[in-house]
Amino acid sequence: MSAAPQDAAGGGTLAGYNFAYLDEDTKRMIRRALLKAVAIPGHQVPFGSREMPLPYGWGTGGIQVTASVIGPDDTLKVIDQGADDTTNAVSIRRFFGRVAGVATTERTAEATVIQTRHRIPETPLREGQILVYQVPMPEPLFRLEPRVAETRRLHALGDYGLMHVKLYEDIARRGEVTISYNYPVMVNGRYLMSPSPIPAFDNPKMDRMPALQLFGAGREKRIYAVPPYTAVRSLDFEDHPFRPNRADAACALCGSRDSYLDEVVTDDRGGRRFLCSDTDYCERRRAEQ
Amino acid sequence: MAYVAVKGGEQAIGNAHAWLDEARRGDAALPAVSVRQIEEQLSLAVDRVMAEGACHDRSLAALAIKQARGDLIEAAFLLRAYRTTLPRFGASLPLDTGAMRVRRRVSATYKDLPGGQVLGPTFDYTHRLLEFALAADEGEPPVPAPEVPADGATAPRVTGLLAQEGLMADEPPSDAEPGDLTREPLEIPADRPLRLQALARGDEGFLLGLGYSTQRGYGNAHPFVGELRMGEVAVEIAPPELGFAVEIGDILVTECQMVNQFAGSRHEPPQFTRGYGLVFGQGERKAMAMALVDRALRSAELGEETGAPAQDAEFVLYHCDNVEATGFVEHLKLPHYVDFQSELEKLRSLRAAVAAGAEREAAE
Known part of the structure; x- marks a missing residue:
């Protein structure tokens, strides 16, 4: 252990702090966890999550993963709820601007690293890009079994009966699965995984995605990953196939009928408008029109 | 013996309170913090004490914080003890x-x-990096935040x-x-x-x-x-x-x-x-x-x-x-001599019975 600062990048960063905030030993520890996570797709790897200068719940896991994989030549995009202009996305982008001095962008196609909370961009990702998810509860079974020691055992045994029964009971009682976001997925046919609280609408984008998907849960101290082109299947039954939903409307700005929409309340008399949640996608479409 | 213990207790309490006053004041060479300063500059502590003290009075809550040396539960306690002496006039209408x-x-x-x-x-969106500039006492007051007129x-x-x-x-x-x-x-x-x-x-x-x-x-x-x-x-x-x-x-x-x-x-x-x-x-x-x-x-x-x-x-x-x-957790530090004595006696008698049983078994 050397006490000397190991400034990986030199200029452009905050005085007194290493490039991208974390010290290089911490980054190495996180990268090792990431390598293990990539080697065992969907498996939750415990890691020595650090205290970050943003609160737990704001994306400390995603920030640590981003800080560990980002280099001075990367271009970072940060979205929250699909949008670059949401307060938390602005804050995290500023944080990396401040501690890493990297280039940032709002364009999905231009980014090499995209940190996200609750969405997958509408624009398909390509090889070489990394999508970093902020994860609040990495354990997909936690609502059914809150004890971590027990869920670890269930994962080891591949025993996912609890979740299948939950889905079955939903269908038996309500006629459909009642999960609308954070919809559980089976990764590479082996591990049940939380896709993070993205709308179920986004789940199919995870399947065989050319980009690397990394998941960081800071408070719960877990990292997991889906390597490029890995099979990701939303849990369902043959006679009740997975059915994601979105608002049955078109974007009021770009007219898209395919993108995920946010509902905006315009008055207190029931007025509503629908807008693309992915602001970059919406702007690109409007620019093309 | 008992007489001495009581007198000693009285003196001990008096001395403890004097020490507490001294500890609350801290280094007398430094200016004392005023209740108004607490009210203005530790306003979230004041809010918490008002909430848990169940009494909406900023200056009393600030006083309680000062008196409690910044122990917010102690401050809430002080405020509750004051609140309970106030007459109740009735209930307000629901807040709109x-x-x-x-x-x-x-x-x-x-x-x-x-x-x-x-x-x-x-x-929410601050970066939790210590602002060392704040450590300097007489910093300039911050630039007022821009105001947007309410649109009604x-x-x-x-x-x-x-x-x-x-x-x-x-x-x-x-x-x-x-x-x-x-x-x-x-x-x-x-x-x-x-x-x-x-x-x-x-x-x-x-x-x-x-x-x-x-x-x-x-x-x-x-x-x-x-x-x-x-x-x-x-x-x-x-x-x-x-x-x-x-x-x-x-x-x-x-x-x-x-x-x-x-x-x-x-x-x-x-x-x-x-x-x-x-x-x-x-x-x-x-x-x-x-x-x-x-x-x-x-x-x-x-x-x-x-x-x-x-x-x-x-x-x-x-x-x-x-x-x-x-109150109940901390009361455990009060004297429990009498109860403990009865526990001691009970434990000794139980142990004696076990030992007697063991001896009997060994003898048989």
């Missing part, structure tokens, strides 16, 4: 938080909505917007005067007004832990912050001899309306239900935790699965009061 002069108002469920999102003075638009409550569509479970209003925990002892089962009253006075840390547990699977919450708002509201009372309402002042409050999924029952369709939090001053963490626990405590009446700690009304309501809790 919809008419709040909003300083902060955020919704996590709608990107935009009438009245807009107003961040206000929040730590009202900010209707999000739960009301959902209710218009029938998506929010109906909670019929009631004109009944709510119970008063400070005058009548808590009885279980407690109705919701009483539960909310207990939670509003409850310990922030305890409620925070319980609320957190519902998010981690111990109680299965599916919460969304429909809305969080902080600002001034008018307090009105309607004295019976007047027959109409009069405004007696404005108070700063934080309100959290947590929107939760409800799967429905035999009598009700699937809909959203509300968890509610309201605290004096700017107390967002407390208001949110309170709203989570309020909703968890409704699980039995909604026919949901129960069994998690946060869903157990008796457990939560009997243990959330930090003045009660700190």
